[in-house]
Amino acid sequence: HPTILWFRRDLRLDDNPALVAALRDGGAIIPVYIHAPEEEAPWEPGAASRWWLHWSLAALDESLRNCGNRLWILRGPSLEALRRLVAETGARAIHWNRLYDPATRARDAEIKQRLRAAGLHCESHKSNLLFEPWEILNAGGQPYRVFRAFWRAWSRALNGRPPYPAPEVIPGLPQDRPEPGERPRLDDLDLLPRIDWDQGLRATWTPGECAAWVRAQSFITSRLAQYGEKRDRPDQPGSSRLSPHLHFGEISPRRLLALIVTAFGDPTRGAAEPYVRELGWREFAHHLLYHFPETPTEPLDRRFSAFPWAEEDLETSLRAWQQGRTGIPLVDAGMRELWHTGWMHNRVRMVVASLLTKNLLIPWQSGARWFWDTLVDADLANNTLGWQWTSGCGADAAPYFRIFNPVLQGQRFDPDGAYVRLWCPELARLPNKYLQQPWAAPQSVLADAGVRLGVDYPHPIVDLAQSRARALAAWERIR
Numbered sequence: 279h280p281t282i283l284w285f286r287r288d289l290r291l292d293d294n295p296a297l298v299a300a301l302r303d304g305g306a307i308i309p310v311y312i313h314a315p316e317e318e319a320p321w322e323p324g325a326a327s328r329w330w331l332h333w334s335l336a337a338l339d340e341s342l343r344n345c346g347n348r349l350w351i352l353r354g355p356s357l358e359a360l361r362r363l364v365a366e367t368g369a370r371a372i373h374w375n376r377l378y379d380p381a382t383r384a385r386d387a388e389i390k391q392r393l394r395a396a397g398l399h400c401e402s403h404k405s406n407l408l409f410e411p412w413e414i415l416n417a418g419g420q421p422y423r424v425f426r427a428f429w430r431a432w433s434r435a436l437n438g439r440p441p442y443p444a445p446e447v448i449p450g451l452p453q454d455r456p457e458p459g460e461r462p463r464l465d466d467l468d469l470l471p472r473i474d475w476d477q478g479l480r481a482t483w484t485p486g487e488c489a490a491w492v493r494a495q496s497f498i499t500s501r502l503a504q505y506g507e508k509r510d511r512p513d514q515p516g517s518s519r520l521s522p523h524l525h526f527g528e529i530s531p532r533r534l535l536a537l538i539v540t541a542f543g544d545p546t547r548g549a550a551e552p553y554v555r556e557l558g559w560r561e562f563a564h565h566l567l568y569h570f571p572e573t574p575t576e577p578l579d580r581r582f583s584a585f586p587w588a589e590e591d592l593e594t595s596l597r598a599w600q601q602g603r604t605g606i607p608l609v610d611a612g613m614r615e616l617w618h619t620g621w622m623h624n625r626v627r628m629v630v631a632s633l634l635t636k637n638l639l640i641p642w643q644s645g646a647r648w649f650w651d652t653l654v655d656a657d658l659a660n661n662t663l664g665w666q667w668t669s670g671c672g673a674d675a676a677p678y679f680r681i682f683n684p685v686l687q688g689q690r691f692d693p694d695g696a697y698v699r700l701w702c703p704e705l706a707r708l709p710n711k712y713l714q715q716p717w718a719a720p721q722s723v724l725a726d727a728g729v730r731l732g733v734d735y736p737h738p739i740v741d742l743a744q745s746r747a748r749a750l751a752a753w754e755r756i757r
């Protein structure tokens with residue numbers, strides 16, 4: 279009897295526990311992907327994620343073909359699709375790797391229960407995190423809400439099985455067996471955009487497991503040692519840019535850790551530590567989402583439910599922020615990088631989120647939604663943590679009064695202005711002194727640089743000092 283292997287956000291053959299378990303069953307394996315975005319509502323994959331998913335599924339199919347098998351594409355609802363497949367193929371078992379967002383958790387629990395009731399062997403596996411959310415708890419058996427304490431427990435517990443190597447052969451159904459039923463092809467899922475806005479994504483990324491390995495290896499050998507120093511610099515390639523690969527499970531955190539250990543030894547000390555700590559943040563975010571599943575829309579710190587957001591017309595400023603036309607160079611550079619490449623540097627994510635939620639007093643949920651649609655690494659756990667952290671309402675959030683000043687942040691982390699000049703070329707000829715604050719430049723300097731404020735580049739949509747005072751006053755009302 280064949281075994282069904284249900285791929286979701288674990289689009290790899292290496293270190294894939296569900297695949298290992300399916301191979302142990304000994305029969306043919308039917309690898310499936312079920313297209314059912316509505317089952318992830320209200321967080322169906324956004325446009326940039328769909329683009330990534332398309333190419334990642336294509337890469338997975340190719341890897342499976344190299345192992346003598348191939349990817350079956352089905353349409354949801356998932357339960358019905360699986361039932362039909364079981365009926366058509368006589369499969370007796372099904373394996374998948376666990377996800378942690380509330381919608382898929384509820385769906386998976388129901389599917390497991392129904393299929394088991396129908397006599398199927400149905401098993402889920404740990405694959406996308408090093409520790410399950412119920413494995414790292416404080417002494418009182420409660421989830422951690424402070425990263426430092428979580429990190430201490432998490433990093434001490436690091437151990438474990440080595441990653442599973444990718445198999446060379448994945449037996450499929452006999453070749454001559456006719457494929458039952460009409461199946462959609464990958465192209466039929468309409469994951470790619472109908473209008474051509476994705477050139478920037480194509481130029482920046484190669485989705486899929488092979489590309490994830492190449493990126494991981496080259497980061498570890500040539501940049502990880504300087505990560506601690508360079509990670510905050512958006513003008514330099516200091517971080518790993520593995521986030522979309524990790525989100526789609528094209529490389530497992532266990533594999534990544536094993537590669538780091540091979541190169542650097544103890545991952546929680548020395549040069550590797552700052553990077554492994556970020557992998558710790560990723561796990562912390564997933565643990566929080568699991569234990570506090572309402573947080574994608576509700577603040578963890580409940581005082582913020584009554585936060586006095588701005589009442590004026592928010593649409594205009596929200597649109598200016600989305601389009602990278604706020605008149606504040608570092609913010610505009612970040613928002614344009616996001617639109618063009620589907621990714622934004624972490625330091626700049628914090629700065630643009632702080633401007634939106636504190637200076638403009640626009641609810642963090644609006645920013646999180648925009649990121650959701652435009653990021654190739656859009657991840658419910660990490661995005662929720664990032665937005666709640668920056669706006670002050672999350673676990674272990676920065677103290678509210680730490681409002682990022684985008685001018686100072688730009689001067690400190692983009693000191694030569696290379697990042698702003700790349701994404702805001704209309705400002706490229708401004709001297710460094712005024713690049714991060716063109717509104718402060720004398721007319722003669724603007725004229726020399728060919729910048730007409732309000733024509734070539736917008737006046738700032740908000741006064742940074744006044745809006746900072748307004749945000750602090752708003753905070754006083756709820757604290």
Ligand code: FAD
Binds near residue numbers: 521563660668
């Ligand atoms: P690196 O610095 O190389 O870090 C390695 C890996 O660690 C990343 O790939 C990521 O998986 C994880 N990681 C790093 N920083 C964080 C963090 N602060 N929280 C959780 N995990 C982290 N990250 C996402 O993956 N998806 C999101 O949707 C997302 N939204 C964010 C929204 C806001 C407002 C903020 C402030 C941060 C957000 N982040 C998100 C976290 C972080 O910005 C990205 O993970 C990081 O920029 C990805 O680049 P990298 O792979 O080069 O990271």
